[in-house]
């Protein structure tokens with residue numbers, strides 16, 4: 001009888017334990033499910049600058065936080081966005097062939113470029129319209145560049161820091177001036193203001209045809225004023241985006257511009273937006289100090305070649321006479337490593353820091369720049385490349401489909 005009772009008790013206990021276990025298991029399964037759900041992931045990612053684990057996730061957060069007009073303005077390309085995609089696809093046209101048994105205890109990202117000592121070959125590319133993200137964004141990005149020891153290329157935003165004697169490394173960006181007097185004035189002001197190079201954007205003759213902006217009834221006036229605020233009365237249009245609008249920017253820019261600047265300043269002149277090897281040759285002949293292979297992040301001529309597809313021919317044409325830089329689609333350290341292996345001395349990143357800015361403001365930009373540098377350093381280590389100078393064309397091969 002006693003045996004039967006204790007057996008019964010044991011069975012009940014087992015059932016109780018089983019039911020507790022089941023509840024526990026169920027609870028923990030539920031918790032894991034909630035944590036993995038896109039909603040929870042978004043919540044964690046959106047609140048902490050250390051939440052996103054890569055540039056792609058910074059973009060996800062920025063997309064959730066930004067006005068749709070602003071997100072589309074930044075993310076978008078031109079027309080069917082073939083070139084926007086081509087930049088990403090071009091990175092996939094190259095495979096890394098890493099070396100091993102090399103001492104990579106220390107990996108050094110530093111370099112000298114146009115006489116300037118840089119901590120890293122990753123430069124912040126000029127991006128107009130930052131105020132769509134937040135007011136005062138140019139200065140915020142400049143502070144982030146200073147804190148993350150990143151060379152900044154921008155049209156504005158650096159003045160206060162340079163006037164205060166901060167060691168910000170800054171290249172000015174412009175689309176050129178219509179005559180020699182204005183170009184001379186611009187060059188002198190830049191030199192006096194502490195700019196260390198002039199980056200002339202050469203692919204911006206006209207406002208390009210950006211379908212997303214046209215569809216969103218975007219107003220280019222918002223690049224200064226920011227997107228409409230909730231509840232705000234409709235604004236008077238300033239410069240509304242229209243399909244295939246004919247809006248000249250610098251239609252009369254020619255190679256003479258280099259002579260104009262040279263007559264007034266010794267600053268290096270870097271031409272941003274070269275894709276054809278013929279133009280690379282002309283740039284060298286006409287006295288450019290450097291060129292940047294770029295299709296403006298797929299934002300000017302749709303159908304233009306992807307940056308890493310264009311880079312090898314340009315590097316060959318230049319044949320080491322001046323430094324070649326590149327931008328377009330670079331989101332990972334290993335993308336950048338491929339660009340360097342294809343002959344770029346340094347790279348520029350446009351959208352990546354903007355995603356940091358849109359997600360978390362200044363700390364977001366700093367985090368993105370830190371992340372790209374850390375990823376590049378690790379990629380170099382794993383590819384057996386302790387210094388930038390050890391990276392050669394042998395590190396990449398054309399991808400075989």
Ligand SMILES: Cc1cc2nc3c(=O)[nH]c(=O)nc-3n(C[C@H](O)[C@H](O)[C@H](O)COP(=O)(O)O)c2cc1C
Pocket residue numbers: 073074075087125126127128129173201272294295296297298299327328329330348349350351352
């Ligand atoms: C929102 C935005 C604004 C830009 N504005 C300029 C500009 O004013 N001048 C310029 O030369 N390039 C401009 N660009 C192009 C970038 O400098 C750079 O060439 C391009 O973004 C690189 O591609 P990535 O965004 O894939 O890194 C802009 C790009 C974006 C995304």
